[in-house]
Amino acid sequence: MANSGVQSSSKFPNVNQCESEGHENHTVVTDMDGTLLIGRSSFPYFALVAFEVGGILRLLFLLLATPLAGLLYYYISESAGIRVLIFATFAGMKVSSIESVARAVLPKFYSSDLHPETWRVFSSCGRKCVLTANPRIMVEASLKEYLGADLVIGTEIATFKGRATGLVASPGILVGKNKADALRKAFGNTAPEIGLGDRKTDFPFMELCKESYVVPSKPEVVPVSLDKLPKPIVFHDGRLVHKLSPLMALLTILWIPVGFILACLRIAAGALLPMPLVYYAFWALGVRVNVKGTPPPPPKKSIGQSGVLFICSHRTLLDPIFLSTALGRPIPAVTYSLSRLSEIISPIKTVRLSRDRIKDANMIKKLLEEGDLVICPEGTTCREPFLLRFSSLFAELTDQLVPVAMSNRMSMFHGTTARGWKGMDPFYFFMNPSPAYEVTFLNKLPEDLTCSAGKSSHDVANYIQRMIAATLSYECTNFTRKDKYRALAGNDGTVVDKPKTKLAAKKVMGC
Known part of the structure; x- marks a missing residue:
C-alpha cells in the first residue's frame, strides 16, 4: 500500500543534506x-x-x-x-x-x-x-x-x-x-x-x-539507471514486462482471455498459411516484422550449391520463425531443446541437437547439404541487452555464415521462461497487444575470417558475437546457458524426470 508522506515539519533533515x-x-x-x-x-x-x-x-x-x-x-x-x-x-x-x-x-x-x-x-x-x-x-x-x-x-x-x-x-x-x-x-x-x-x-x-x-x-x-548498480542484471524471469498498479492488474486480468484467443489466431496463421503470406497475416493481426539488410538468395541445388548457416542472436524460441517470415520461405532450425507443443505448432522444421558434438556436427552438415539452416549458438535466450557466449561448433562445419541480429518488443508479457512451462512461451509472446520483431541481416562472413582461412572456431564465434552485439548495441558476455539456469532456477539447466523404471532419464530444459 502507499505510504503516508512526511510533513515538512519533520524533526529530521532532508536526505539531500547528507554527505555521501x-x-x-x-x-x-x-x-x-x-x-x-x-x-x-x-x-x-x-x-x-x-x-x-x-x-x-x-x-x-x-x-x-x-x-x-x-x-x-x-x-x-x-x-x-x-x-x-x-x-x-x-x-x-x-x-x-x-x-x-x-x-x-x-x-x-x-x-x-x-x-x-x-x-x-x-x-x-x-x-x-x-x-x-x-x-x-x-x-x-x-x-x-x-x-x-x-x-x-x-x-x-x-x-x-x-x-x-x-x-x-x-x-x-x-x-x-x-x-x-x-x-x-x-x-x-x-x-x-x-x-x-x-x-x-x-x-x-x-x-x-x-x-x-x-x-x-x-x-x-x-530512478537510478541500472548501469550504476554494483552488479548488472543479465538474467531475470517472470511473465510480466511491467509492474502492475491496481488499474493495470485489472486491465491485465481482463486482457488475458482476449489475448489468448488472439494468440491462437496468430499462431494458427503462422502454422497454416504458406510462408510467403505469413508476413502479411502477421501484419493484419497486429504483429510487426521489420526487416533490415539484404538476405542471401536461396541456394541453387541444381548446381550443387549448399545452404548458408544463419547465426542468430537468441531472444525467444520464435527467432527462427520470424527469420523465415522475413525471408518468405521456411528455414529449418536446430534447437537445443523444445517443448512438444512448440514442435507441433511450429511452421518450420525443427531438429533437436543431442549435445553430442560428433553427432550434432554430422547432422548439421547433412542439413546444410539440403539447404539453408538457422542456429542460435547462445543456446538459451537472454532478455537484457547482452549476448551470451557463442558455441563455436557451427564455425567448424561451414564457411557459409550469415550473422543475423534479432531483437523484439513486448509490452505486456515475456515470451520466455526459465522456471515455467515452455510450451506457453509462443502463446505469451503472441498475447502481447502488438508484439514486434526486428530482423537485421548482416553481410556474409568473408572467407578470410572463417576456419578455412586458418581462424580458430572460437575466434570465428567470438567475431560474429561482436558483430551482432555492435549492431544491436548490446554487450558481449561469457555467460552460458548453465549460468542462466543457476541464477534463475537454481540448477544447471537439466532436470531429472520421475523415473518410469528404476533408471531415471535426464531431460534437458528449454531455451
Whole structure:
C-alpha cells in the first residue's frame, strides 16, 4: 500500500543534506518503500508474486482484497492493511515458490525503482541494513544479491509444512515500534550512524540512529539507471514486462482471455498459411516484422550449391520463425531443446541437437547439404541487452555464415521462461497487444575470417558475437546457458524426470 508522506515539519533533515563521502566505516539503516525505492506502494510487488506463483486467479483475489487493505491501512492501522495484502498474496503458496520468484523475478523490478538520493547515501556506506514492513522472504534476495545489503530485517511470514499460511509470525508487521525493537535486537547498544525513512512510522527506528534523514515524496524523481548498480542484471524471469498498479492488474486480468484467443489466431496463421503470406497475416493481426539488410538468395541445388548457416542472436524460441517470415520461405532450425507443443505448432522444421558434438556436427552438415539452416549458438535466450557466449561448433562445419541480429518488443508479457512451462512461451509472446520483431541481416562472413582461412572456431564465434552485439548495441558476455539456469532456477539447466523404471532419464530444459 502507499505510504503516508512526511510533513515538512519533520524533526529530521532532508536526505539531500547528507554527505555521501566519509561513510566507508559507517552503517546505514533504511526503510524500503518510499525510501530506498521511489515507489511508495508495495502492491506492485505483491501482485508480481501473486501472478508468477498463483496465476491469474491469485492476482484477481489480491485485487479484490486491495480495497479492504487500503481502508484498513489509511483509516485503521498500517499494520492491518499490510496483513491483508500478505494473506491475499501468500496464503497456501509453497515457500520454495515464493523464494524462487524473489530470486528470479523481483530483482529486476526492485533495481529499476531506486531513489537516487537514498542510493547515493546507501551505496557510500560500508555496512548496509534494510529495515522493512515487507515480508523478508520477498525482498532479501534482491537486496543482498544486487543492491549490496548486508542485513535485511523484514516481516516474517508464518509457514506450515513448507507452505505459507498467510499469517504473520511474531513480532508482527514491522512498523512503528516493531521496527525500532527489531533494530535494537539486531544492533544491541551499538547505534547505526545513519537512518533513512520517509514517514512518521519510521521515526521510532530513526531516533535510534546517530543521525537520520527524511526522504520526501517526489513522484517525478528519476530512478537510478541500472548501469550504476554494483552488479548488472543479465538474467531475470517472470511473465510480466511491467509492474502492475491496481488499474493495470485489472486491465491485465481482463486482457488475458482476449489475448489468448488472439494468440491462437496468430499462431494458427503462422502454422497454416504458406510462408510467403505469413508476413502479411502477421501484419493484419497486429504483429510487426521489420526487416533490415539484404538476405542471401536461396541456394541453387541444381548446381550443387549448399545452404548458408544463419547465426542468430537468441531472444525467444520464435527467432527462427520470424527469420523465415522475413525471408518468405521456411528455414529449418536446430534447437537445443523444445517443448512438444512448440514442435507441433511450429511452421518450420525443427531438429533437436543431442549435445553430442560428433553427432550434432554430422547432422548439421547433412542439413546444410539440403539447404539453408538457422542456429542460435547462445543456446538459451537472454532478455537484457547482452549476448551470451557463442558455441563455436557451427564455425567448424561451414564457411557459409550469415550473422543475423534479432531483437523484439513486448509490452505486456515475456515470451520466455526459465522456471515455467515452455510450451506457453509462443502463446505469451503472441498475447502481447502488438508484439514486434526486428530482423537485421548482416553481410556474409568473408572467407578470410572463417576456419578455412586458418581462424580458430572460437575466434570465428567470438567475431560474429561482436558483430551482432555492435549492431544491436548490446554487450558481449561469457555467460552460458548453465549460468542462466543457476541464477534463475537454481540448477544447471537439466532436470531429472520421475523415473518410469528404476533408471531415471535426464531431460534437458528449454531455451
